[in-house]
Amino acid sequence: MATWTPDQPLVEMRDVHKAFGALEVLKGISLNVMKREVICIIGPSGSGKSTLLRCVNALVPIDSGSILVEGQEVNDPRLDKLALRRKVGMVFQQYNLFPHRTALDNIMMAPIHVLKRDKAEVEEQARALIRKVRLEGKEQSYPGELSGGQQQRIAIARSLAMNPDIMLFDEVTAALDPETVKDVLLTIRQLTEEGMTCVIVTHEMGFAREVADRVYFTDRGILVEHGPPKEFFANPRDPRTRQFLDQIL
Amino acid sequence: MTTAKSTDLPVLLAVRKPEPSSSGGFRLSLWHGFVLAAALLLSVAAADAAAGPAVASIPATIWKWTPLIAQGFALNIAISFLAMAIGTVAGVPLGLAQISLLPPIRTSSWFVTQFFRNSPWLVLLFYCMLLLPFQIQIGGTTIPLPGWFKSTIGLSLPVMANVSELVRGAVLSIPYGQWEAAESLAYTRRQTLWHIILPQCVKRITPPWMNLYAILTTSTPLCAVVGVNEAMTLTGNILNAEGRTDLLIPMYLYLLTWFFLYCYPIARATLALETRFQVR
Amino acid sequence: MDLQPIWNWFRTLHDTTGINLTIFYDSFDRARFFNGFLTSVRLMAVCIICSVIIGVIGAWIQGSRLRMLRLTTQGYIQFFRNTPPLVQLYFFYFAVGAYLRVSAGNGLSTPLVSNFTWAAICLSFWAGAFNVEIFRSGIEAVPRETLEAAESLGYSRLKAYVYVILPLAFRISLPALNNNLVNLIKTTTIAYAIAVPEMLYIANQIWSDELNVPEMMNVLLLIYVGLVGVLVLIMTRLERALRVPGYMP
Secondary structure (H helix, E strand, C coil): CCCCCCCCCCEEEEEEEEEECCEEEEEEEEEEECCCCEEEEECCCCCCHHHHHHHHCCCCCCCEEEEEECCEECCCCCCCHHHHHHHEEEECCCCCCCCCCCHHHHHHHHHHHCCCCCHHHHHHHHHHHHHHCCCCCCCCCCHHHCCHHHHHHHHHHHHHCCCCCEEEEECCCCCCCHHHHHHHHHHHHHHHHCCCEEEEECCCHHHHHHHCCEEEEEECCEEEEEECHHHHHHCCCCHHHHHHHHHHC | CCCCCCCCCCCCCCCCCCECECCCCCCCCHHHHHHHHHHHHHHHHHHHHHCCCCCCCHHHHHHHHHHHHHHHHHHHHHHHHHHHHHHHHHHHHHHHHHCCCCHHHHHHHHHHHHHHHCCCHHHHHHHHHHHCCCEEEECCEEEECCHHHHHHHHHHHHHHHHHHHHHHHHHHHCCHHHHHHHHHCCCCHHHHHHHHHHHHHHHHHHHHHHHHHHHHHHHCCHHHHCCCCCHHHHHHHHHHHHCCHHHHHHHHHHHHHHHHHHHHHHHHHHHHHHHHCCCC | CCCHHHHHHHHHHHHHHCCCCHHHHCHHHHHHHHHHHHHHHHHHHHHHHHHHHHHHHHHHHHCCCCHHHHHHHHHHHHHHHHCCHHHHHHHHHHHHHHHCEEECCCCCEEECCCHHHHHHHHHHHHHHHHHHHHHHHHHHHCCHHHHHHHHHCCCCHHHHHHHHHHHHHHHHHHHHHHHHHHHHHHHHHHHHHHCCCCHHHHHHHHHHHHCCHHHHHHHHHHHHHHHHHHHHHHHHHHHHHCCCCCCCC
16 A cells, blocks of 8 residues: 555546446546545536446445555455545435434434544534534434435535545535525535535536536546636537537536 | 436326235224124124023123133233244344345345245144144253144244345335445444444334234134134134034124234224334 | 156155155045145135135225215225134134025035135135225325326226226236235135145145154145245236336336
8 A cells, every 4th residue: 555645646546447237337537636626527417427436435346447545546355445435425416314313413423333433522523513514403303304405414514524535426416406506505615615625526517617626527438528617618628528518508 | 326316296106005014904993893893792682582591691601701712812912922022033133134245144044034924824833833842852951842832933933034024125125325325434234234224124114013913913813723722712612512503603703802802902003103103 | 648657756765764755656645635736726716816806896896986885895894804814714614604504305404605615705805805905005006197197188087997097006006916815825724724625634634644744744835835936926927017117116
């Protein structure tokens, strides 16, 4: 295991291939994420964006290629998954909060059960996180009593409680109605301003334009084009990118 | 691997179970009790009217034999409790084994579950009654196995298989997103099951589990066929002793009433729990 | 086709290992066990067909406007579902059957209804009661909007049911119906209690004569599990053939 220094990429993906049965979803993706960088990945459905994220925190094993997170090879069968997932936090489109526990419990559970941290300390952090996502007063609410946007913010807080080095967001606003989307995006923007490394898969082009350091476009398993948002949206080089942007913007 | 979005368009709704319990649960209600009571009273009155004055009245006869029937029914209930307890304790690990990651455990537990689910309860009863020894040696002590105990074991086998299926179904019905979220928070599989999946399963399992208990209770008369002295056998003995054909219908209706009076509160409680635990 | 060599093999099996399967090598036992098997299968077939018919008729009546009709059907359903089938069988065979006797001309009275018929009637009504609920729930699970769409296309109510609702309702009911029919097959063994010469009863006679209880019990178990397996196979094929692509799980 190579020692990693912050001047090297936090996440380094090289020629990653993944197929589900006969369907090849990732056809040789290579991408680097530096520390404190915010990457937005956009593209049509089925282009492999969600699979890409899930490969980074080893929810989905890759067929070939390599993914290095802080210098550690994710594809290595001897990988300590626990150590990896402490560094990589993930927020899902369907929030996936645990419905049988309160919002505060949802945030506190993993640090206590998995990291074996002290309960009082975890509670203090959890309450601070709830304040940070602007949901004071909702500590004792159950997920079923919260709106979609509120649930998503609790989900973000839950991942943050593990003190990750990088946060992955998988189309987190896609299942929300427009009014609540803004709240969640605000929370994510706050995170980026505080220096969290983020990889965000999203359809919200305006948001991507504002927060991203670089925007990547995937289509059918290939990274077609990438660049800083200003250039990317103003002058897309590849015709596929142009076609996609014309359709949504 | 994208998650599917749910739609609220009125397309064909997801296959809902016939009633909120997995084996087509029944709905006992008070008016069934009234109907049963009415039938009972009617038959008793009719038989009484038809009987001559020299014969003892039907209600008096039934009352005379009630303590004995109560004794027999107590055995039915004892058998049902014990069989349910044994079956549940054995069935939960069997159900969890069905979702094990190791193929041999998965296949063998599936096989055991399907085998006992598909065997007729009466045949299993015969099997246990005839093939279990009448006493076993543990260490130095000899423990006798009475007939009612062997038939309890016989009944606990299908219960075990049904509980196993309930547990497996409940675990599989938890949305995959829960597993993903737990995994991304670095939970191990065992931790995920214990802290996140199984607590959510308890609510889902309780109504069909109670329904299973009610079905088990109505199956305890099967023990009469293999010679256990429970309520049904005793009813038969009483009818033989009395030797009156006009006692037949009232007596059997009386026996049915006993079962009804026991199963009705359970059905009500199950209904209440189903509505309270409605899975959102 | 001369099967004598096969029977001889079983006789040698007995001579060498002591496993006594007279139902194979002894022609008398073989004949009576086979008759028992046929009786069982006949009972199962009759009950399956009758209970499905009862279920369809009952579900139809449940949608009727006549309150009295609905209540009577409900009463029938609740009686048969909430009482032990064995007690029902005894009730009909012994209690009701005691009154349904005709004099046979020689001074003795014989029962009007044979025990096989009572078993068939009782079990058909028992399973039919569950089927009514299953079919009714199937019909209810089809959204009202589908019926409205059919009617707005000009279908009469009856035609809408026949061409649109019932095909869908039937597909929805199949899993629960499968479950119920499996239960029905297993429950036919209670006919033993009223001396119907089905498999369990004959097996009992055989093991009383030949003292080969373990062998007979094992054979019985295997045959019943096999019969259930055959039914499940047929029903699964039916489900698959009727499957609505892209929707049904």
